[in-house]
Amino acid sequence: MSEATQSDLHRLPVRLVPGVGPQKAEHLAALGIGTVGDLLEYFPFRYEDYRLKPLEEARDGEKITVAASVFAEPTLQRYGRNKTRMTCRMLVDRVLITTVWFNRHFLRDRLTPGTDIVVTGKWDARRLQLTVSQAEFAGAQQSARSGTLQPVYSVGGEVTQGWLRKVILAALDRFGEQVAEVLPEELLGKHKLLSRKEAIRIVHRPQDGEEGRVQEGKRRMAYEELFYFQLKLLAYKQLVKQRTEGSAKQLDREKVRGFVRGLPFRLTSAQKQVIADILDDLESPHCMNRLLQGDVGSGKTVVAATALFAVVTAGYQGALMAPTEILAEQHARSLARLFEPYGLQIGLLTGSMTERQKREILSALQMGLIDIAIGTHALIQDNVYYRNLGLVVTDEQHRFGVQQRSILRRKGLAPDVLTMTATPIPRTLAITAFGDMDVSSLREMPKGRKPIQTFWVKKDKLERVWGFIRKEVDAGRQAYVICPLIEESEKLDVQNAIDLHAQLSVYFADQAVGLLHGRLPSDEKDRVMQLFHQGECAILVSTTVIEVGVDVPNATVMVIYDADRFGLSQLHQLRGRVGRGEHASTCILVADPKSESGRERMQAMTETTDGFEIARRDLEMRGPGDFFGTKQSGLPEFRFSDIVQDYELLEQAREDAASLVRSKMFWTDAAYAGLRDYLRREQIFQGDLLD
Incomplete structure (x- = not known):
């Protein structure tokens, strides 16, 4: 059977399945089922054990199925309006039990002494009582329920569980033999995978004794899904390198080495390795597409600075885009200090600049008088032109949309691209969401960076928290106090920034207490942040607008109110706002979590300051769909697999896909024609570059 046959099942309308008329087809469409292939691949999410x-x-409270014999005639009680409760004594393995039936009075005449019956229900071990939910009489035409695992599907609308089971079995009977294999024989053998036909059959219709093989069927389909996704990403990545001719930049390596030697600190081994990889990418004829991830304070900025310096030595311009004006200005200041001895010209472009300032910057950019442009999304406006843009750096890449990043990329002639994030991404998620990119990680912290002590306190200890802040500000330090809300909410019992600012302004009447939140005008936000940065404000009450990139070395205390309302990665980002100077720093989580997950997050934060470990735990707790907080391009919703639970399978699938894509046989041998057809259907061989 050819691979095309399998795709044919996805072209056959579901109306061809016995029992599915036009109206039922509409009901199935509401569940995303439009073809025979869709129906066969609509897997159960659990099984009823019959x-x-x-x-x-049997355990007390467990749902069980037993074979019984009616011992005595049932007793019927009526209560309420048209409601009945029927009890019947039965023998099960020489044990006399009581069965209870609600609103099943129509079965009374069939429950005669000596009648054999199979009953399913909730078992009460103390009372020797079974509350019946399902029953089958011996001799009657059975539904193949007793003695098997019964699949339970996600249903809704007009689609019932019983009808969907019946229709899926009808589809198996009619079309099951047409399910064709889509994986190469070598992979089936290597991983001891079931055939596709057998996997689909077992998942929907496990026979007696096959209960253990249900997981094998699911594993096979999960591997297939992960393999196909990785094949698509890696084939795309391979083809992009072949067809995207960038510019092989003639870097002045000696100048770059001089720049690194002149830094006021020594690079870590991890930074040196990443810089070496980036320089190789810049000198390659293919466009760099690299993600640089590293914990807060791991030194991503100096890596980006070295890359920007390198492209300037080759006669190109660089651009660095940051998500906020505060962060853009911060980058401009720090890079200006680093580049000043070498005469590089830095240009800052933000939305709040005057029209005259913007015109001057735009003119200098277009004429090539500016070597490195730093700014917000103002860098991607239509009227911004670069003379020779060679490298695009995007900081906190998850804060920008796909379109914004790709517009900046198109400002040059196939420039190299470096994206950075301070939200470490677990490997399983990185190779899924960013599988078409090269991923570099900075897991080594620079020497001298002091660890941040983290404590979790209940709200009844707030006086001690304010006392600790008092001690720090009296010593000349500064503190952040973070709230989840701006104003009071009737629905949520959480502290809000406006009220807390008012309270702390009274408590610390001798100190300047600032307020920062997202509804303030941009110029007011900048003014408040500037005051805090300059040390004229001792305590800053803020919402999470403070989360990304703000650098105030004198701030040594981070208090996060209602901390259980934040995700782990967000808490870690907020914690990273302190510990950036010479003084020891402290993060205090104020929370009375009511949920187990809330307590787990608080515990995790006090146990580790490793951002990669935090990210791993966050992924386990929240799942991949919520990890980034916003929907990401390239992060699919998998039907058969879970990249957290199936991480080993994901690693295997990636290795297999990478091995195939690198081999010449894959692109020419008839054995892989089906996989190449899949890539054609996915339009891997043409179209725009993915971001």
């Missing part, structure tokens, strides 16, 4: 179980093995 295997017979001895009473001595």
